[in-house]
Amino acid sequence: MQAFLNALTNLLDHHAVLTDTVDTASYLQESRNLYKSTALAVVLPASTAEVAATVKLCIEHNIGIVPQGGNTGRVGGASVDESSARHLNGQVVLNLQRLNKVLAVDPLNFTMNVQAGCVLANIQQAAADSDRLFPLRLGAEGSCQIGGNLASNAGGTNALRYGSARDLVLGLEVVTADGEIWNGMNRLRKNNAGYPLRELFLGSEGTLGIITAAVLKLFPAPSGSATAMVGLDSPSYALAVLAEIRSRCGDNLTACEIICRRGIEFACQHIERCREPFETPQEWYVLLELDGPQSSEALQQQLTEALAYCGDQNLLNEAVLAGSETQRAALWALREGVVEAQRFEGASIKHDISLPLTSIANFIALALPAVEERMPGVRPCPFGHLGDGNLHFNLSQPVDMNSDEFLDHWQEFNQLIHNLVARFDGSFAAEHGIGRLKRDELMLRSSPVSLAMMRNLKQALDPRGLLNPGKVLPPTPPQSQH
Ligand SMILES: Cc1cc2nc3c(=O)[nH]c(=O)nc-3n(C[C@H](O)[C@H](O)[C@H](O)COP(=O)(O)OP(=O)(O)OC[C@H]3O[C@@H](n4cnc5c(N)ncnc54)[C@H](O)[C@@H]3O)c2cc1C
Incomplete structure (x- = not known):
């Protein structure tokens, strides 16, 4: 492969072709640490023309290309899957960071x-x-x-x-x-x-x-904003509050996030900037944000009135409205803290799922006992983007279990949760995509017609199978070029 690397270095600046393990490490380690990657090189082109020239060189040498951005994806999509590239002479990671204007x-x-x-x-x-x-x-x-x-x-x-x-x-x-x-x-x-x-x-x-x-x-650009956290007893109340606020505030409602009690506990325990927002801890928390052309005072008034109505209807137990940017940041810190805090609780098995809003409460009501029955002591921590039906139904390991032993149950839990999701016409891949992590699941859960159309598209646009081998679809032997 030296001939390929020499040609690549001639084509691009030599700083744009990284081969040293120290230089390539951060590009080859993916964000969840699930997959180990190796590559012939990490390539950093500085223009569209350089990207195109790199692809042409890769075609000439039969080298696969893994496009990469910030490498923050959650499904291993920007990592190198060597087992899917037996038809190739190797792969490079092509990071776009220098096209940053x-x-x-x-x-x-x-x-x-x-x-x-x-x-x-x-x-x-x-x-x-x-x-x-x-x-x-x-x-x-x-x-x-x-x-x-x-x-x-x-x-x-x-x-x-x-x-x-x-x-x-x-x-x-x-x-x-x-x-x-x-x-x-x-x-x-x-x-x-x-x-x-x-x-x-x-x-x-x-x-x-x-x-x-x-x-x-x-x-x-919005002129003002209003942010509130509410505490309530169950996801059905959360959905009732969402429907009410949406009806009353229309498109001013930009965010509606749900967090379970355990998520708030994890965040407050492990993340410095997180504090329990209510005197009495709640079973479920919903973060709501409005913005729009009105002033912050007007939006706060709108949200206060809508929440007061929800309170009168006994839909919620507690509500706190952010009165300043600091308070707003403190409420968002709780939502962001849940993601960070879970890693302090050992291994977790994650599900990025999407459901019709009407089914979310029933799904959670069935899923929580189902996972607890499958593994006593498992600690479900559902949270996510309630407003668009996207839940991160994450499971933290039992306190006294070995992490590897827990992770051995990944497939089993995936199957349990994704089967339940399918019963409610939901999706097992909401916002994070398929990558490597959910490729087999896509094969299992897509109809033959969908799979055939996806394969035909891949074949039509990338007949050599050079682009991101093994992601989304399993590799198919390349067809000969005429
Ligand atoms: C703390 C945290 C919070 C997150 N929150 C969310 C969230 O709320 N919603 C959400 O959707 N995701 C979220 N993510 C996941 C991730 O940030 C997103 O998927 C993001 O869009 C990935 O962008 P990236 O530049 O890091 O892409 P990468 O991880 O580098 O790549 C992602 C995929 O895109 C391909 N790719 C990258 N660049 C290109 C390109 N220029 N051309 C063609 N293909 C390309 C890669 O091959 C790979 O398949 C979160 C991740 C973290 C770590």
Whole structure:
């Protein structure tokens, strides 16, 4: 492979081809530590043309390419799966971090053109600097890249109001598996000229093309906001409160997050900035946020009245409204703290699932006793984006169990939870995607018609099987090229 590496180094700056294990370590270790990766090199191209040239060189040498953004994904999608690449002479990780420019902000058109390696938080800031909002918001926003967000169709906390990443993009530039540059940087809201090619790359996790730039939708920057935490007895009350607030506040409601009692306990125990918000601990907590063109005072008034109505209807036990930015941050810290705190409680088995809102309470009512019966002492910790039906139904290990022994039950619990999800017409893959982690599950749970269409797409767009081998779909032997 030395010939390939030499050619790569000639093509790009030698700083752009990392082979030393110290330099490559952070790119090859994935965020959940589930998969170990090795690669011939980590490649850091600085332009779309360099991405395209790298792909062409990889075609010549039959090398697989793993596109990578901030490497914060939760399903192993940006890691190297060697077992799926027997048809190849090796793989490289191609990280987009050097394509990190905001190319243009057009406040009148409510759009922003960005390169794919821009960190999400920088995009949010660039929009705010032009008095606009880019509403995608998630815990990893300080390190994930917009290319990764689009490739994984990220969800996050504002999906209730603004949709997932797919809904926030008008155009894309993509380097195809043939090493060609597709300029689909459409800035139009209406454009029905042919098949919507853009859609193929959104959520396809780097298996159909490499996103190098995007046209993003912007929204009016909110003038004010209001945030509250409520305490209540059960998920059905949480859903009743959500329905009431949504009816009364309309699209001002941007976030509605649910956290179980155990999640709050974990956060308060392990994360310095987290404090129990109520004198009497509650079974369930719901974080609500409004924003919009009104002032914060007006939105707080709107939320207070809506919550008072819910209180009168006995839907909730407690409510606290943030009176300052510090208090708002303290409420959000609890939600973010749940994610961080779980690792202090040993191993956890996670489920990123999606359900129709009408079924969430029944699902939780069945799932909690089912997992406790399967393994006495297991500590379920459900939380998530209630507003759009996305639950993280996570299970922490029993206190006195060995972590590896607990993780041996991963498949068994997945099957239990995902079967239950299927009974309620839900999805076993809500916002994190398929990657490596859920590939077999996708094979099991998709209809033959869906699988055939997905395979045909992959075959049509990447016939050599070079792009992100082994992610989403298992590898199929490449067809000969004529
Ligand atoms: C603390 C924390 C909180 C999180 N919260 C959320 C959340 O609320 N909602 C949510 O949806 N996710 C969440 N995530 C998961 C993760 O941040 C998102 O999936 C994010 O979109 C991944 O972006 P990334 O740049 O890190 O992509 P990576 O992890 O680098 O890659 C993700 C996938 O996209 C592909 N890819 C990356 N860049 C490109 C590109 N330019 N072109 C083609 N393919 C590409 C990769 O091959 C891989 O398959 C969270 C993660 C953490 C660590």
